[in-house]
Amino acid sequence: MEQRLSFVTLAVEDVDRAREFYVDGLGWSAFIEEPDEVVMIRVGAHVILSLWARTEFESEVGPISRTGVPPVTLAHNVATRGEVDDVLETARRAGADPVGEGTERVWGGYTGYFADPDGFRWEIAWNPGSIAEIVVPE
Template identity: 65%
Template structure:
């Protein structure tokens, strides 16, 4: 098996709300949109973010675990500078992200902040020091 990820699929409660957030709010572009079913967005050269209506998701994958607290996954969007981190967090805030955690220096050397999409999925916006940080930049 090749060492890669092709799709990241997230089950969402309200697909139209997610479409508005990602496309209208963040300015991303859909590769495929089937109303009431799925929204697919190219998120890298060979990576697709798939936002799937949770009813359709459960029908194929199985029952979703529900409860209080943060969804146990984060998605990261890395940029080259601290100013870019702040700018992306401002964009997310303007798009309606809630909550948005202001970026700060982390003990491991990076500068990161977080926002939540309409379903509570946390996006980390970061600039990372060293080679690993350069590896993920376009």
């Protein structure tokens, strides 16, 4: 697995309030916006900050609680579906627990998750469309 980040996702209670803070308050520019669901902000050459509705976050990643999944994921995006499975296997061999299988997502991508030793979730993702041009280095 290459040493880099593609996405930083924050589970937020109110997407509009988060947008107001980052876009209106800090002056950042939204790259993708889906009302009441997500605001994505390009924060580096290959890095996106995703402000994702807590309910949407929980439906894909799992429940948020002090004993559950921390309410943030770190994403590593790859160029193909096959690479998702390869990286998940690398994580499994490295001792990641749990490691999920790659899954076709309703939004069109293919992803799987693993947990680091502290329980932080890494999403390994293949994203179709224009987002891949930003988060996957040439």
